[in-house]
Amino acid sequence: MSTEPIRYFNRASGELETEAVYGEGFLRWTYENPLGKLSLEAMVKRAGFSRWYGWRMDKPTSASKVLPFIEQYGLNPAEFADSPESFDSFNEFFYRKLNESARPVAAKDDVVVFPADGRHFGFPNIGAMDSFYVKGQRFDLSSFLQDPKLTERYTGGTLLFSRLCPVDYHRFHFPIGGIPDNLRLIPGALYSVNPLALRQRLAYLWENKRAITAIQSRQFGQVLMCPVGATCVGSIKPTYKSNAPMKKGDEMGYFAFGGSSTILLFEPNTVTLSEDLVEWTSKGTELYAKMGEECARALI
Secondary structure (H helix, E strand, O other): OOOOOOEEEEOOOOEEEEOOOOOHHHHHHHHHOHHHHHHHHHHHOOHHHHHHHHHHHHOHHHHHHHHHHHHHHOOOHHHEOOOHHHOOOHHHHHOOOEOHHHOOOOOOOOEEEOOOOEEEEEEOOHHHOOEEOEEOOOOOHHHHHOOHHHHHHHOOOEEEEEEEOOOOOOEEEOOOOEEEOOOEEEOOEOOOOOHHHHOOOOOHHHHEOEEEEEEEEOOOEEEEEEEEOEOOEOOEEEOOOOOOOEOOOOEEEEEOOOOEEEEEEEOOOOEEEOHHHHHHHHOOOEEEEOOOOEEEEEOO
8 A cells, every 4th residue: 555645735834734634544545455445436436425514514413523623624714704613513614704814816807816725736737747746647628618619629729727725725716717608517426536547547627526607708709617526525515696797716615524525627729727836747747726816817
């Protein structure tokens, strides 16, 4: 069994840091141990397992986990819109809201912002990607989108992958201003999106339950925002109003308990990714940054 840690570069601190993985022992056993892999296919990937875990995290008794979790992972309660003692369950704490001032949104019209807190990879050209966690693993755009016309439209485009850990703020936001259409849900399994899993099989990203929303904008053309479910995250909850103008940074939705991810897709020749994002991605290292920070600019 591998003991290789998960390392990422923190944009704010300017340092390489090691991720404290929630439930690391269970993850490693499930995805790296032959017996664990049997349980993965028989039980863990299935919606029933995540519903059962979600039910546990909705119970009032789960609220006792909130304060120890905050202390263990060094969260800042001053950012929370509500006090830690006010949550009636761990799940309610998990998809908590933040104070408006906690996540400033880069204001310039030509700037795209990260849609969520997390660890990010950015690929300027999907077709030229030569790695994704592990050399030789390529992103299958056609399988992910399940739509031949969309696949043709975004082939050669730009991809931003944002991975949210259980310790992260779990609401996701509009990366640009524009008019979103209805969320299209694609059913699927619920594998983990942690690197411990994706190093084994990147296809979990297009085998998992996911949703696609097209955002129409003057500055960036059509942008696809795609939240992806994962183990213990059977719920992708949209909170936006479709076919109505939304501002950059407006809330789009949230995930219930667990780790999860979002994928942003841009049409070819519409944006250029931030230099540090491209640099660390080329090294196979995620960049940690928060929602509202710049991740790309419009090509002029």
